[in-house]
Amino acid sequence: MERIHIKNFKQIKEADLYLRKFNVIVGEHACGKSTLMKVAYFMHHLQDEIINEVSANAPQIFRHNFFGRMKQAVRIAFVHHFGSTRHLEDFTIDYYTPSGELVCFYINDNNDLDLFFVDDFGDKILDNSFEAVEELVALKNKGLDSSSKEWQEVLDALRARLNIVFGDNTQELYIPNNRSIWFAIGNRVQTIFDEMEQTLKNKGFLRFDSEHELFQLRFVQHIKNNVLPVFKRNTTLKDVFFDVMKFSTDANLKIESTTELINTLLQGTYQTDSFGEKIFYEMPEKYVYLQNASTHQQELIRMVQDLFLAALHQRPVLRFIEHPEAHVRTELHKTLTEFLVWYATAHPENQLVFSTHSTQIVETLNKIIEKGEYLKNEEINILTLDDGNLVVLSNQEEEKVEQIEKDLV
Numbered sequence: 001m002e003r004i005h006i007k008n009f010k011q012i013k014e015a016d017l018y019l020r021k022f023n024v025i026v027g028e029h030a031c032g033k034s035t036l037m038k039v040a041y042f043m044h045h046l047q048d049e050i051i052n053e054v055s056a057n058a059p060q061i062f063r064h065n066f067f068g069r070m071k072q073a074v075r076i077a078f079v080h081h082f083g084s085t086r087h088l089e090d091f092t093i094d095y096y097t098p099s100g101e102l103v104c105f106y107i108n109d110n111n112d113l114d115l116f117f118v119d120d121f122g123d124k125i126l127d128n129s130f131e132a133v134e135e136l137v138a139l140k141n142k143g144l145d146s147s148s149k150e151w152q153e154v155l156d157a158l159r160a161r162l163n164i165v166f167g168d169n170t171q172e173l174y175i176p177n178n179r180s181i182w183f184a185i186g187n188r189v190q191t192i193f194d195e196m197e198q199t200l201k202n203k204g205f206l207r208f209d210s211e212h213e214l215f216q217l218r219f220v221q222h223i224k225n226n227v228l229p230v231f232k233r234n235t236t237l238k239d240v241f242f243d244v245m246k247f248s249t250d251a252n253l254k255i256e257s258t259t260e261l262i263n264t265l266l267q268g269t270y271q272t273d274s275f276g277e278k279i280f281y282e283m284p285e286k287y288v289y290l291q292n293a294s295t296h297q298q299e300l301i302r303m304v305q306d307l308f309l310a311a312l313h314q315r316p317v318l319r320f321i322e323h324p325e326a327h328v329r330t331e332l333h334k335t336l337t338e339f340l341v342w343y344a345t346a347h348p349e350n351q352l353v354f355s356t357h358s359t360q361i362v363e364t365l366n367k368i369i370e371k372g373e374y375l376k377n378e379e380i381n382i383l384t385l386d387d388g389n390l391v392v393l394s395n396q397e398e399e400k401v402e403q404i405e406k407d408l409v
Helices: 033-044 046-060 063-082 121-141 149-166 187-203 211-232 237-245 255-266 295-313 330-344 359-371 398-408
Strands: 003-009 012-017 022-026 092-096 102-107 113-117 171-175 269-273 276-282 286-289 317-322 351-356 380-386 389-392
Touching (some): 003 033, 012 380, 022 330, 022 359, 033 046, 033 063, 033 092, 033 171, 033 317, 033 351, 033 380, 046 063, 046 121, 046 149, 063 113, 063 121, 063 211, 121 149, 171 211, 171 295, 187 211, 211 295, 237 255, 237 295, 255 330, 295 330, 330 359
Parallel strands (some): 022 351, 022 380
Antiparallel strands (some): 092 102, 269 276, 276 286, 380 389
8 A cells, every 4th residue: 555654854743644535634724734745746756757857868867877867856856846955854754655665765964865765666667767768869869859759659658667666557736725826917927837847848957946836837737738728629518528528428427417516616607718718607698707707716717627627537646735625615615525526536546635724624524424425434534733743533533523623713
């Protein structure tokens, strides 16, 4: 089983985290909820860091320096995700992959971040990666680069091999807070992120002023490249559904009830046309353009679009969400919880990790578990951080859950 053990990292004194299908992290502000989620996300992103290094620097990678290159790439990525580690006390993070392999992060004697792959884990990564290095060098000698179809095919094959080594084929995404920034400063934010993305492609490295920049960049890249194109070529949620599902009638993905759920959540009906994205508050004529919609609607829309598509594509995905209820009216937290459960149960391997301050979400989740229709008790983690220590609250421990709910008020 996948496990992450964290000791003395930032706000976290000790955490032994086993990820399940549906993971809810509750607790006070600045107690370490986001740090816990970001560590879990980073560990799932290790394969991508290896693939990115192979793609960006294949001609400089040889068998004798393979581990040095990979470790340096992961160290740089770690700093991008969490900031400099030089001011931190000694810490350890042990990641047990779904396949049972182990990689350890720690501060070495020189006060630098270091890592090592336990047993033959590193050899497995090398054996499954070096063929891709040689193939990319050959493509580069032919004048091809990362924009070519052949290059992408090599990376796809590498990803498939690493998925087997890590025992993990989920597509992960971290959905940060302040999602409405996209609309707050309009096209300028897209220009900024396009420039950052291009710099990363050209140099393979980009200095981030804060860890938040990286998470926003990846989220914007994902929405721009994978989500918006689908919604732009379809008018309504039903059109998107039939475009992706090809008229499938999967019982878990009934479009009528799902559309009603999303419309209730957005407090309007989402549609697109040649003039842009709109939220209709009275069909068929009264609407507001999305860039002029409420913060509630803007904060929700990209998250809802991503989860909707992720469920429809019927591939295993993992989503980390900072406060999905941000700017959402309290009376809609029940609907939001139902939508999150719908996403998580749309595929047997889907997973969700999110932080929340909402008592209504915890209450609704407990009622869903009691009914036993969608999620089983063993598929759910309700977690909190108590003075830096991770505490798992099972659904039978009603007194503890009730106390957490009181603390959130």
